[in-house]
Amino acid sequence: MSILTILEFPDERLRKKAAVVKVIDDTIKKLADDMLETMYESRGVGLAATQVNVHQRVVVVDISEEKNEPLYFINPEIIEKDGVEESEEGCLSVPGFYEKVKRAEHIRVKALDKEGKPFELQARDLLAVCIQHELDHLEGKLFVDYISSLKRQRIKAKLEKLHKQNKGKP
Ligand code: GNR
Numbered sequence: 001m002s003i004l005t006i007l008e009f010p011d012e013r014l015r016k017k018a019a020v021v022k023v024i025d026d027t028i029k030k031l032a033d034d035m036l037e038t039m040y041e042s043r044g045v046g047l048a049a050t051q052v053n054v055h056q057r058v059v060v061v062d063i064s065e066e067k068n069e070p071l072y073f074i075n076p077e078i079i080e081k082d083g084v085e086e087s088e089e090g091c092l093s094v095p096g097f098y099e100k101v102k103r104a105e106h107i108r109v110k111a112l113d114k115e116g117k118p119f120e121l122q123a124r125d126l127l128a129v130c131i132q133h134e135l136d137h138l139e140g141k142l143f144v145d146y147i148s149s150l151k152r153q154r155i156k157a158k159l160e161k162l163h164k165q166n167k168g169k170p
């Protein structure tokens with residue numbers, strides 16, 4: 001397994017729309033495992049392939065305390081959503097910034113698992129927030145798109161400054 005590099009806002013590659021996975025082969029399985037390892041190492045609860053510069057519809061999530069309940073979503077679709085709830089979000093691609101975002105409070109999702117088997121699940125609370133956040137990544141959307149443009153511009157400027165400072169450093 002390998003740790004992958006996570007793209008950071010305002011990298012334009014985070015804006016690409018991910019393609020439907022046609023065949024779940026060893027390349028996709030290796031990608032999913034590497035994404036999971038990358039997510040655990042970064043202490044995230046979810047990761048979309050877009051964030052590691054792979055523009056295919058693959059998402060991994062693990063909201064468990066013990067980090068031993070990985071969920072793999074290939075070609076995920078939200079088939080039902082209801083209610084609205086606001087919660088604080090962060091993103092591994094927008095490190096260090098947290099803002100309140102409104103999302104559906106309850107969702108039903110269908111997807112393929114790592115073996116290509118279709119499944120459905122219902123989610124609320126953090127799991128629902130996380131799945132909606134990850135599906136946005138596959139569309140090239142980030143949580144900062146939901147906040148005011150003033151706040152977004154401030155975050156962009158701060159991250160660009162950090163990226164300049166870190167340029168060339170390991
Ligand atoms: O680790 C993450 N935590 C989180 C907290 C609140 C709402 C969404 C998230 S997802 C984020 C990891 C990430 O950036 N996934 O794309």
Ligand code: NI
Nearest residue numbers: 090091092093
């Ligand atoms: Ni994110």
